[in-house]
Amino acid sequence: MTVTNTDPRASSASGSPLAVNLTGVSKHFGHVQAVRNVDLQLRSGEIVAILGPNGAGKTSTIDIILGLSQPSSGTVSVYGMHPRHAISRGLVSAVMQTGGLLKDLTVRETVEYTASLFALSQPVREVLSSAGITEIADRRVGKCSGGEQQRLRFALALLCNPELLVLDEPTSGMDVEGRRTFWSAIRKDAEQGRTVLFATHYLEEADAYADRIVLLRHGVIVADGTAAEIKSMAAGRTVRATLPGATEAMLTGVPGADSVEIRGETVLLHSNDSDAVARYLLTQTAAKDLEITARGIEDAFLALTGDDTPASTGAI
Amino acid sequence: MSSAPSTIAPDLSGRRVPPLGGFNLTALKLEIRRLTRNRRTVIIAIVVPVVFFLLFGFNKGYDAQPAAPGAHGNGSAFVMISLALYGAVVATTFSGAMVSIERAQGWSRQLRLTPLSPVAYVIIKIFTALALGACSVAAVYIAGSVSNKPLMSVGLWIGTGFSVWIGSLLFAAFGLFLGYLLPAENVMQLIGLILALLSFAGGLFIPVTSYAQGVQDIAKWTPLYGLNQLVHTPLLGNGVDWTWVVNVIAWLIIFGSGAVWRMRKDTARV
Numbered sequence: 001m002t003v004t005n006t007d008p009r010a011s012s013a014s015g016s017p018l019a020v021n022l023t024g025v026s027k028h029f030g031h032v033q034a035v036r037n038v039d040l041q042l043r044s045g046e047i048v049a050i051l052g053p054n055g056a057g058k059t060s061t062i063d064i065i066l067g068l069s070q071p072s073s074g075t076v077s078v079y080g081m082h083p084r085h086a087i088s089r090g091l092v093s094a095v096m097q098t099g100g101l102l103k104d105l106t107v108r109e110t111v112e113y114t115a116s117l118f119a120l121s122q123p124v125r126e127v128l129s130s131a132g133i134t135e136i137a138d139r140r141v142g143k144c145s146g147g148e149q150q151r152l153r154f155a156l157a158l159l160c161n162p163e164l165l166v167l168d169e170p171t172s173g174m175d176v177e178g179r180r181t182f183w184s185a186i187r188k189d190a191e192q193g194r195t196v197l198f199a200t201h202y203l204e205e206a207d208a209y210a211d212r213i214v215l216l217r218h219g220v221i222v223a224d225g226t227a228a229e230i231k232s233m234a235a236g237r238t239v240r241a242t243l244p245g246a247t248e249a250m251l252t253g254v255p256g257a258d259s260v261e262i263r264g265e266t267v268l269l270h271s272n273d274s275d276a277v278a279r280y281l282l283t284q285t286a287a288k289d290l291e292i293t294a295r296g297i298e299d300a301f302l303a304l305t306g307d308d309t310p311a312s313t314g315a316i
Numbered sequence: 317m318s319s320a321p322s323t324i325a326p327d328l329s330g331r332r333v334p335p336l337g338g339f340n341l342t343a344l345k346l347e348i349r350r351l352t353r354n355r356r357t358v359i360i361a362i363v364v365p366v367v368f369f370l371l372f373g374f375n376k377g378y379d380a381q382p383a384a385p386g387a388h389g390n391g392s393a394f395v396m397i398s399l400a401l402y403g404a405v406v407a408t409t410f411s412g413a414m415v416s417i418e419r420a421q422g423w424s425r426q427l428r429l430t431p432l433s434p435v436a437y438v439i440i441k442i443f444t445a446l447a448l449g450a451c452s453v454a455a456v457y458i459a460g461s462v463s464n465k466p467l468m469s470v471g472l473w474i475g476t477g478f479s480v481w482i483g484s485l486l487f488a489a490f491g492l493f494l495g496y497l498l499p500a501e502n503v504m505q506l507i508g509l510i511l512a513l514l515s516f517a518g519g520l521f522i523p524v525t526s527y528a529q530g531v532q533d534i535a536k537w538t539p540l541y542g543l544n545q546l547v548h549t550p551l552l553g554n555g556v557d558w559t560w561v562v563n564v565i566a567w568l569i570i571f572g573s574g575a576v577w578r579m580r581k582d583t584a585r586v
Contacts, residue, residue: 044326066429067428068425079326085333087431088333090331090431094429096422096426099421099426100423100425100426101421101423101426102350102418102421104353105346109346109349109350113343113346114426116342116346117338117340117343118338118430118431119334120330156426160430163326193326
C-alpha cells in the first residue's frame with residue numbers, strides 16, 4: 001500500500017468532509033476476494049481514475065461507494081454520511097456501463113421520471129440540451145443507439161447536480177469520436193468543481209483526464225498518484241540479472257532501486273538510475289548475465305497490474 | 317487538465333431528501349402511460365373481457381332470468397361482474413409483473429441510484445395496477461350499460477364494481493410476487509395461462525358447482541374462488557360465508573409476504 005493512511009474520520013483542510021472515504025475496505029464473494037483492505041480518500045473537486053485490468057476490483061469498489069453493495073469489512077462514507085443517504089440527497093450519481101434504461105419510455109420521459117424522484121433537480125429541458133439529446137427526446141429509448149443511450153445516462157446522472165459523479169467504464173463501446181465528445185463534456189462539467197471518479201482500463205483515458213490515478217490490481221491499490229508520477233515510473237529501466245540466493249532484504253538496499261522482484265535465480269530491479277543499480281550489482285554482488293531494458297508506459301501499467309507479477313509494491 | 321482540486325467546500329446544507337420516499341404523481345403518470353403503451357396488455361386486460369361479456373353475457377337467455385333464486389339482478393349482471401373481475405385481475409397482475417422487465421433491463425438498479433425508496437416504488441406499482449384495473453372494470457361495465465342487458469339497482473352497479481376493483485388489489489400483490497420471482501422472457505405468457513386456470517377454478521367462467529365434487533373441493537382453495545364469491549354476494553343476496561373471507565385474507569398474506577420476501581432479496585445490498 002502506497003497511500004498514506006489518514007485518520008478514518010479525516011476531513012480535507014477546509015474542514016468539510018471528504019467526498020469519499022474508504023478505510024480498510026474489503027469485499028469478498030464467497031472465496032473470491034474482490035477488494036482487499038483498500039484505503040481511498042477523495043477530496044472535493046478531484047478528478048480521479050481507478051485504473052486496472054478487468055477483474056481488478058474497479059466495479060466492486062464503485063458499487064461500495066454507491067451503496068449498491070456492502071463492504072465485508074471496513075468503513076465507507078460519502079460526504080461524511082452513509083452512501084445511501086448521500087444518494088437520497090442527490091449528492092452522488094453515477095453513469096453505469098450498460099442497461100439501466102427502460103426501452104418503452106421515450107428519452108424525455110426517462111429524464112422526467114428520474115427528475116421527479118429528487119427533491120431538487122435541474123430543469124429537464126436544460127439537461128436534455130446540454131447532453132445533446134433534445135432532437136431525440138421523443139424517441140423510444142429502445143430505438144436509440146448505444147452512444148445516444150450513453151448520453152441519456154449521462155443526462156440522468158447530472159439531473160440532481162451531484163457533488164460527486166461516478167462513472168464506471170463510461171466509454172466502453174463508444175467509438176473514438178464519441179469518446180472524445182463524452183470526455184469534453186465531462187471536463188467542461190468538472191470545471192465547475194464537481195468531483196469525478198471514473199473506472200477505466202484504458203491507460204490513455206486515465207492519463208488524459210484524471211488529476212490522480214489509482215492503480216488497482218487483484219483488489220489491491222498498487223499505486224496512487226498523479227498522472228505525471230505514474231508516468232515517471234515508466235521512465236525508468238529494468239535491470240535483470242542472475243543472482244543465486246538473492247533475498248528481497250538484500251536487494252532493497254541497492255542504491256537507486258525502486259522496486260525489486262525475485263523469480264528463482266533471476267532478479268529484476270526497476271530503477272530510474274539503472275547505471276547505479278548495474279554498477280552495484282556487478283561490483284558488490286555475484287550477479288551475472290546482466291541485462292538492461294527500457295520500460296514503456298504500457299509496460300509500467302502491465303508490470304503493476306499484470307497477472308504474471310507478484311504483488312510487489314511500486315513506490316511513488 | 318490537472319487543475320488543482322477546488323478548495324471551495326461544497327455546500328451541503330441545501331441538499332434535501334424528497335418527501336414520501338420519492339413517491340410523486342409524475343412518476344405515477346409515466347408508469348401508467350408506459351403500461352397502457354403495451355398493446356398486448358391493453359388487449360388482454362380490457363378488450364378481451366369486454367368481448368367475453370358480449371359473447372357470453374346474454375346468450376342462454378341470461379338477461380331474462382334472475383342470476384339465482386332470490387337474487388337482486390339478472391344473469392347478465394352476474395356474468396358482467398365475473399368478467400369485470402377477470403379483467404381487473406389480469407390488469408393488476410400484469411401491472412405488478414412489470415417489475416420483472418424492469419429488473420431484466422437494469423432499471424431497478426438505476427432506481428437505486430436515486431432517492432426513491434423501495435416502499436415508495438411498490439406504492440407507485442400498486443397505484444398503477446389499480447389504474448389499469450379501474451379501466452378493465454369500467455370497460456366491462458360500460459359495455460354492460462350500453463348493451464342494456466344486465467339488470468340490477470344503481471347501488472349494486474356501483475357497489476359490485478367498486479368491490480371488484482378493490483378486490484383486484486390481491487392480484488397486484490400476486491403480480492409483484494411473480495415479477496420478482498420469474499425471469500422476464502416468459503413471465504407475461506405464463507401469467508396469462510395461470511390466470512386462465514385460476515379463473516376456471518374460481519368459477520369466473522363456469523359455475524364451480526358444475527364441476528365434479530373432487531374438482532370443487534380443490535377449487536375452493538384457489539385464490540380467485542373466495543374473491544369471486546364475495547364480489548357476487550351483493551347481487552345474490554345470499555350472505556357471506558366466512559371461508560371466502562379466510563380464502564382472500566390467506567392468499568393476500570401469501571402473495572404479499574412472497575412479494576416482500578423476493579423484493580428484499582432483489583434489493584439486498586450484497
